[in-house]
Amino acid sequence: MDIEEFRKRGYEAIDRICKYYKELDSVKVLPEVKPGYLKKLLPKHAPEEAEPWEDIQADFESTILPGVTHWQSPNFFAFYPANSSFPAIIADMFSDMINCVGFNWICSPACTELETIVLDWVNRLIGLDDGYLSDGEGGGVIQGTASEAVLVVMLAARQRVIDEYKKRGYTEEGIATKLIAYGSDQAHSSIEKASMIVNCKFKAIPSDDKFCLRGSSVRSVMEKDIEEGLIPFFITATIGTTSSAAIDYIDEIACTLEGTSVWLHIDAAYAGAALVCPEYQYLLKGVDRSQSFNFNMHKWLLTNFDCSCLWVRKRSHLLNALSLTPAFLRNIASDSGLVIDYRDWQIPLGRRFRSLKIWFVLRAFGANGLREHIRKSIKLAQRFEEELSKYPNYFAITTKPAFSLVCFHLKVQKNTNMASNELTTALYNSINNSRELYVTQTKLGSQNVIRFVVGSPWTTEQHVVDGVRKIVNFTEAIIEDAELTIE
Amino acid sequence: MDIEEFRKRGYEAIDRICKYYKELDSVKVLPEVKPGYLKKLLPKHAPEEAEPWEDIQADFESTILPGVTHWQSPNFFAFYPANSSFPAIIADMFSDMINCVGFNWICSPACTELETIVLDWVNRLIGLDDGYLSDGEGGGVIQGTASEAVLVVMLAARQRVIDEYKKRGYTEEGIATKLIAYGSDQAHSSIEKASMIVNCKFKAIPSDDKFCLRGSSVRSVMEKDIEEGLIPFFITATIGTTSSAAIDYIDEIACTLEGTSVWLHIDAAYAGAALVCPEYQYLLKGVDRSQSFNFNMHKWLLTNFDCSCLWVRKRSHLLNALSLTPAFLRNIASDSGLVIDYRDWQIPLGRRFRSLKIWFVLRAFGANGLREHIRKSIKLAQRFEEELSKYPNYFAITTKPAFSLVCFHLKVQKNTNMASNELTTALYNSINNSRELYVTQTKLGSQNVIRFVVGSPWTTEQHVVDGVRKIVNFTEAIIEDAELTIE
Numbered sequence: 005m006d007i008e009e010f011r012k013r014g015y016e017a018i019d020r021i022c023k024y025y026k027e028l029d030s031v032k033v034l035p036e037v038k039p040g041y042l043k044k045l046l047p048k049h050a051p052e053e054a055e056p057w058e059d060i061q062a063d064f065e066s067t068i069l070p071g072v073t074h075w076q077s078p079n080f081f082a083f084y085p086a087n088s089s090f091p092a093i094i095a096d097m098f099s100d101m102i103n104c105v106g107f108n109w110i111c112s113p114a115c116t117e118l119e120t121i122v123l124d125w126v127n128r129l130i131g132l133d134d135g136y137l138s139d140g141e142g143g144g145v146i147q148g149t150a151s152e153a154v155l156v157v158m159l160a161a162r163q164r165v166i167d168e169y170k171k172r173g174y175t176e177e178g179i180a181t182k183l184i185a186y187g188s189d190q191a192h193s194s195i196e197k198a199s200m201i202v203n204c205k206f207k208a209i210p211s212d213d214k215f216c217l218r219g220s221s222v223r224s225v226m227e228k229d230i231e232e233g234l235i236p237f238f239i240t241a242t243i244g245t246t247s248s249a250a251i252d253y254i255d256e257i258a259c260t261l262e263g264t265s266v267w268l269h270i271d272a273a274y275a276g277a278a279l280v281c282p283e284y285q286y287l288l289k290g291v292d293r294s295q296s297f298n299f300n301m302h303k304w305l306l307t308n309f310d311c312s313c314l315w316v317r318k319r320s321h322l323l324n325a326l327s328l329t330p331a332f333l334r335n336i337a338s339d340s341g342l343v344i345d346y347r348d349w350q351i352p353l354g355r356r357f358r359s360l361k362i363w364f365v366l367r368a369f370g371a372n373g374l375r376e377h378i379r380k381s382i383k384l385a386q387r388f389e390e391e392l393s394k395y396p397n398y399f400a401i402t403t404k405p406a407f408s409l410v411c412f413h414l415k416v417q418k419n420t421n422m423a424s425n426e427l428t429t430a431l432y433n434s435i436n437n438s439r440e441l442y443v444t445q446t447k448l449g450s451q452n453v454i455r456f457v458v459g460s461p462w463t464t465e466q467h468v469v470d471g472v473r474k475i476v477n478f479t480e481a482i483i484e485d486a487e488l489t490i491e
Numbered sequence: 492m493d494i495e496e497f498r499k500r501g502y503e504a505i506d507r508i509c510k511y512y513k514e515l516d517s518v519k520v521l522p523e524v525k526p527g528y529l530k531k532l533l534p535k536h537a538p539e540e541a542e543p544w545e546d547i548q549a550d551f552e553s554t555i556l557p558g559v560t561h562w563q564s565p566n567f568f569a570f571y572p573a574n575s576s577f578p579a580i581i582a583d584m585f586s587d588m589i590n591c592v593g594f595n596w597i598c599s600p601a602c603t604e605l606e607t608i609v610l611d612w613v614n615r616l617i618g619l620d621d622g623y624l625s626d627g628e629g630g631g632v633i634q635g636t637a638s639e640a641v642l643v644v645m646l647a648a649r650q651r652v653i654d655e656y657k658k659r660g661y662t663e664e665g666i667a668t669k670l671i672a673y674g675s676d677q678a679h680s681s682i683e684k685a686s687m688i689v690n691c692k693f694k695a696i697p698s699d700d701k702f703c704l705r706g707s708s709v710r711s712v713m714e715k716d717i718e719e720g721l722i723p724f725f726i727t728a729t730i731g732t733t734s735s736a737a738i739d740y741i742d743e744i745a746c747t748l749e750g751t752s753v754w755l756h757i758d759a760a761y762a763g764a765a766l767v768c769p770e771y772q773y774l775l776k777g778v779d780r781s782q783s784f785n786f787n788m789h790k791w792l793l794t795n796f797d798c799s800c801l802w803v804r805k806r807s808h809l810l811n812a813l814s815l816t817p818a819f820l821r822n823i824a825s826d827s828g829l830v831i832d833y834r835d836w837q838i839p840l841g842r843r844f845r846s847l848k849i850w851f852v853l854r855a856f857g858a859n860g861l862r863e864h865i866r867k868s869i870k871l872a873q874r875f876e877e878e879l880s881k882y883p884n885y886f887a888i889t890t891k892p893a894f895s896l897v898c899f900h901l902k903v904q905k906n907t908n909m910a911s912n913e914l915t916t917a918l919y920n921s922i923n924n925s926r927e928l929y930v931t932q933t934k935l936g937s938q939n940v941i942r943f944v945v946g947s948p949w950t951t952e953q954h955v956v957d958g959v960r961k962i963v964n965f966t967e968a969i970i971e972d973a974e975l976t977i978e
Contacts, residue, residue: 005855007509010577014508017581018501021588022494035600039830042604050612054857060578060850064585068847071601075591083598086841088590090497091547094504098551100583100795101508103575104562111570113522114558117529125537148635149839159688177668180690193815194840200812201646201838203667203690302841308587309843325687328680336920343526351688351838352636353681354573354789356796360555363547368492370541433823 005057013057021093025076028462032439033077035070042071073442078462081471082442084246084274084409085381085459089306091368095361096308105354109343110336112357116344119146119359122366126301126313129371130279133292136315138344144315145349146358150273151194153298153314156322156350158185158198158238161267161295163325165237168265180204184229185238188217188252190245192271205234215248215403215448217241219256226260238267241294243287244275247446247455249406251275255290268294273312275407277304278382280374295321304408304459306377307365311358322349377461381408384458384468391472398479402448408458413451414479420486425452427482434478441471492544500544508580512563515949519926520564522557529558560929565949568958569929571733571761571896572868572946576793578855582848583795592841596830597823599844603831606633606846613788613800613849616858617766620779623802625831631802632809632836633845637760638681640785640801643809643837645672645685645725648754648782650812652724655752667691671716672725675704675739677732679758692721702735702890702935704728706743713747725754728781730774731762734933734942736893738762742777755781760799762894764791765869767861782808791895791946793864794852798845809836864948868895871945871955878959885966889935895945900938901966907973912939914969921965928958 005013045067075086106115123144127136136142147153162183169179183204187195188211199206209225211217226236239261241252254270261268270291276299278284291297298314301307316322327348347353369377385408392399392412402411414427422430432445432454444455458468492500532554562573593602610631614623623629634640649670656666670691674682675698686693696712698704713723726748728739741757748755757778763786765771778784785801788794803809814835834840856864872895879886879899889898901914909917919932919941931942945955 005577007512007577010512010580011505011509013577013581014505014584015502017584018498018505021501021584022498024588025494025497034597037600039596039600040604042601043608046608048611048615050609050616050853050858052858054860055854057855060854064847068601068605071599071604072589073591073597073599075589075599083592086590086592088587090492090494090500093497093584093587094500096587097501097504097508097580097584100575100580101511102559102562103573103795104560105570105573105796109526110521110560112558112560112562113524113526114529114555117527117558118555121530121533122537124535128535129537149841151839151841155688155838162690180668181664197813197815197838200815201642201688203649308590309592309841310839326684328684328687351642351684352638352797354636354638354796360551366537367542367547368544371537371539373541 009057016061025462028074028077031074031077033074033079033442034436034439035072036439037071042067076460076462077442078460078464078467079441079471080460081456081458082444084303084457086302086309087304087306087459087461088308089365089461091364092306092308092361095364099357099360102357104357106357107347107353107355108345115357115359116346118363119346120144120344122359122362123313123315125366126362127315129366130276130299131282131285131288132297132315135292135317136297141319142315142317143319143344144313145346146362147298147312147314147350148310149312150192150271150298150300151197152351153312154194154240154269154271155198155201156326157267157269157296157314157316158202159325160316160321161238162202162204164267164321165235165265167324169235179235182233182235183237184234186222186225186236187240188242188245190215190217190247190250191240191242192246192273195240195271204237211250215245215250217252217257219253219260222257223260226266236264236266238269240269240271243270243272244407248403248411248448249275249409250403251287254294258290258293261293267296270294270297272297272299274300274303276300278378278407280305280371281378301362301365304378304381305365305374306369306461307361311361319349326350381458381463384408384463384465385410385456387465388456388458388468388472391469392475395476398476402451402453410456411446411448411453412456413453417483417486420483422486427486428452428454430482431475431478434482435475438474438478441474496544503548512949515561515564518561518564520561520566520929521923521926522559523926524558529554563947563949564929565947565951565954566928566958567947568943568945569931571790571944573789573796574791574793574946574948575795576852576948578851579793579795579848582851586844586847589844591844593844594834594840594842595832602844602846603833605850606833607631607831609846609849609853610800610802612853614802616853617763617786618769618772618775619784619802622779622804623784628806629802629804630806630831631800632833633849634785634799634801634837635797636799637679637758637785637787638684639838640799641681641727641756641758642685642688643813644754644756644783644801644803645689646812647803647808648725649689649691651754651808652722652752654811656722666722669720669722670724671721673709673712673723674727675729675732677702677704677734677737678727678729679733679760682727682758691724698737702732702737704739704744706740706747709744710747713753723751723753725756727756727758730757730759731894733761735890735898735935736762736896737890738774741781745777745780748780754783757781757784759784759786761787761790763787765865765894767792767858768865788849788852791865791868792852792861793856793948794848798848806836813837868945868950871895871950871952872897872943874952875943875945875955875959878956879962882963885963889938889940897943898933898935898940899943900940904970904973907970909973914973915939915941917969918962918966921969922962925961925965928961
């Protein structure tokens with residue numbers, strides 16, 4: 005494909021993207037395919053000779069698109085959102101045009117410097133404290149995902165505690181086997197996965213009856229573990245848990261940790277986006293005593309995946325854990341110490357030019373545009389609850405709208421012998437099997453619940469109202485079936 | 492930005508990309524900027540209100556592009572290449588259009604299934620054995636980078652050895668502190684970094700005088716370590732080392748490892764691309780006894796960054812080390828065991844639709860198109876050596892063309908008192924300071940050498956010949972200066 009053919013095919017691709025978003029509303033959010041569908045449609049080998057672009061494009065239409073789950077659909081209410089936006093798509097096109105691998109400054113100065121600058125912008129926008137800005141000892145970095153973010157800070161925390169204990173005369177082996185990391189029982193699975201990777205112990209501390217982690221629970225678990233000879237070194241507190249968007253008592257936890265060498269990491273993967281609205285920034289109370297803070301712009305802030313923003317209070321902690329400088333990476337700029345080499349802030353060496361999309365998104369929407377998007381989603385979640393509450397015989401709201409998430413479950417229905425959990429799971433399956441709405445199921449305590457999250461910029465009030473209508477219909481069908489069974 | 496504005500701005504972006512590649516040859520490969528240049532040009536805060544697209548685009552031109560290192564430039568001879576291609580760029584546009592987060596099958600069936608299929612395609616294309624195909628116990632997965640690839644297989648190897656020793660009655664703590672991983676002294680720094688992350692020991696085994704790792708060296712180091720109570724569990728053998736593209740004796744190493752429980756990982760990050768040419772597939776001798784194999788399509792195979800292909804012989808080993816299934820990720824398809832959930836094959840949870848670009852590239856170029864690209868680069872590297880050899884008084888070829896890499900250094904020049912290393916470093920600095928060519932310096936043994944790698948599809952014979960001419964000019968200037976100093 006030469007430059008002129010790329011121009012033609014590129015225009016066609018732009019048109020295809022326009023068509024995709026125009027038709028998004030009329031396409032079912034979940035595909036109809038069964039596992040293994042694609043293998044039957046594609047050949048077993050790559051072609052020997054180049055194929056005409058028309059064939060590739062046609063196969064994309066006929067084999068790939070029918071197997072896609074439409075995360076941008078206005079009827080996508082599952083997991084948490086993963087917003088795309090047109091400014092971010094264009095930024096990614098430019099990133100692909102340049103296709104630099106910016107592992108150190110000289111590999112593309114603009115790539116490194118823009119990242120530092122826009123992460124300072126986002127810091128100020130969401131009301132993080134100045135200790136996380138790049139002009140002090142801290143700074144921000146783009147990670148692929150929150151999982152990678154928590155892994156790198158856990159590594160930094162491990163190195164910090166090992167260095168500290170070594171100074172006190174302990175051996176590295178003696179420390180390594182005693183390290184323990186914590187999260188609440190609502191913390192994201194990535195915390196436990198990171199513990200598996202760094203090979204330390206992990207304990208899920210029970211949350212309270214609202215699924216929030218309290219300082220007192222942290223204290224009692226930690227004290228017991230210390231008595232047993234363990235070394236607590238890391239804890240994640242969450243703003244907006246995965247299951248119910250609960251908010252841990254960060255201020256309490258920070259107080260509990262005072263005087264210890266436990267690293268406090270804040271996981272605001274989803275809800276961090278809401279901090280662009282000043283009315284949510286009170287949630288940051290206590291965050292000024294955390295060592296790291298992470299949220300995913302690629303979730304609910306109109307920035308295409310992947311773009312997970314991580315700030316650390318002391319960048320030297322990351323470098324101590326992750327820096328290695330072999331000869332082939334030595335260069336004058338890096339040796340001078342004047343520049344940031346982000347390769348030492350992450351697991352991979354190579355990295356894409358992702359700051360471009362943050363820059364484009366912040367400028368194309370402006371802070372107010374982003375706030376409008378967040379507030380609209382939150383309002384629609386409240387509207388969802390309002391609609392659902394019109395059927396108090398069917399539905400119980402498990403957790404009130406938290407940001408843009410509502411959790412609900414089905415009440416036990418007389419004339420059926422199905423338990424609430426069974427009914428809820430049946431409804432969950434009915435909804436997703438229809439392919440018209442996509443929701444996720446989770447467990448809160450012993451209760452099966454359905455999570456309904458608003459987030460797509462294409463979702464309107466009508467989608468929410470229609471969604472509730474469908475949910476009511478599915479519910480009635482389930483109850484009817486269950487009644488028939490009992491008769 | 493609504494759909495129609497996106498169409499307009501998207502067309503403009505396509506035109507901008509065309510212009511970029513048209514002008515690529517006339518732009519200096521390295522930018523002129525100094526550290527901190529961008530901070531002076533950009534405001535301190537994100538804008539409150541949305542800004543016009545024209546302003547964003549204009550700032551991209553005036554502030555970002557002047558600070559970019561042009562990895563696609565025909566004069567980029569540094570590191571290893573990171574090819575972009577038009578089919579890959581369009582595939583990425585579609586990936587961004589869909590913007591699914593394919594961590595499990597149901598999150599986008601096409602995303603998972605296409606990945607399995609195209610990694611089988613690539614397996615067959617590069618001549619890997621069938622044990623790495625997905626229809627047996629193995630299979631392929633796209634990782635971001637070779638660093639992530641080696642980390643996940645090291646984790647799998649660690650879990651495997653721990654499970655094995657536990658069965659023999661050892662405690663997990665007892666094993667963990669004794670584990671040791673190996674690479675040659677030429678292995679990529681990511682191996683040592685992975686060892687730091689998983690918290691095991693690492694030893695660099697001396698390579699031979701051609702910078703290749705021999706089976707006998709592995710045996711003697713391992714035997715000594717076992718005597719001292721250590722547990723060898725992982726070794727990386729490299730096809731195409733970073734410094735000189737040397738090739739370890741994989742067959743010898745595989746023989747040495749027979750009967751042990753040491754995981755043999757093959758790192759072919761750069762040179763793996765050459766295996767699309769049957770004449771290089773003899774290099775795979777012994778690879779049929781490896782547990783994992785990795786190469787980066789994003790380096791030299793016309794696929795935009797990132798796209799690192801990893802195959803494992805037993806996918807269960809990855810799952811044992813990395814799988815966790817919390818309630819919110821449970822679903823019928825995954826529970827049935829019929830589908831692959833790639834989240835359990837990697838560190839992050841979320842993942843992009845990267846298989847699209849492999850599919851587009853394989854089809855748009857065809858196997859023969861890819862072979863042509865590889866053979867052209869290799870021929871140009873040979874041409875480089877040929878040209879450079881016309882100046883035997885100045886240059887010594889440290890390592891003959893290996894794939895598309897030539898390493899060379901400056902000979903000691905009479906009438907100067909500069910050592911060869913000093914002269915070579917001076918030349919390296921002259922070349923890069925000119926911004927007209929970009930090369931990397933490394934150390935082979937005690938010798939400073941300059942690495943000259945051909946790889947951009949835009950590089951022609953003329954660029955190589957001109958490159959040598961410039962290198963000769965810089966060399967003569969350095970010698971002249973040195974002679975003046977001595978007088």
